[in-house]
Amino acid sequence: MEENTSSLIVHVIDSETDLMTVSLGITEERAKELQKLTQIEYIKADRLTQAMSELSKLIKHANELFYCSVLIADIHSQREKEHMMRHILSQMGKGSPD
Numbered sequence: 001m002e003e004n005t006s007s008l009i010v011h012v013i014d015s016e017t018d019l020m021t022v023s024l025g026i027t028e029e030r031a032k033e034l035q036k037l038t039q040i041e042y043i044k045a046d047r048l049t050q051a052m053s054e055l056s057k058l059i060k061h062a063n064e065l066f067y068c069s070v071l072i073a074d075i076h077s078q079r080e081k082e083h084m085m086r087h088i089l090s091q092m093g094k095g096s097p098d
Helices: 021-025 028-044 048-054 062-094
Strands: none
Touching: 021 062, 028 048, 028 062, 048 062
16 A cells, blocks of 8 residues: 555543644644634634635644534534524424414
């Protein structure tokens, strides 16, 4: 098998921990910065791919890009759930008398 020479290789820094940030070698301070950046880019973007493209310009290495990908997927999932819940609640209210 040919070795991948891409610079986008995620490295496990600490395989003994259950914490993703520690496992990826991302400090608590940097994780907070990445969380803020991810939220900002998610809000600014029209599409997830656009947000990730912008984030990729702000990160330092593949581990941070991986972490941001997980964060943005979580943010998007939460927003989708909220949207679905609002839709369900609005549908439930349509048939009720005023």
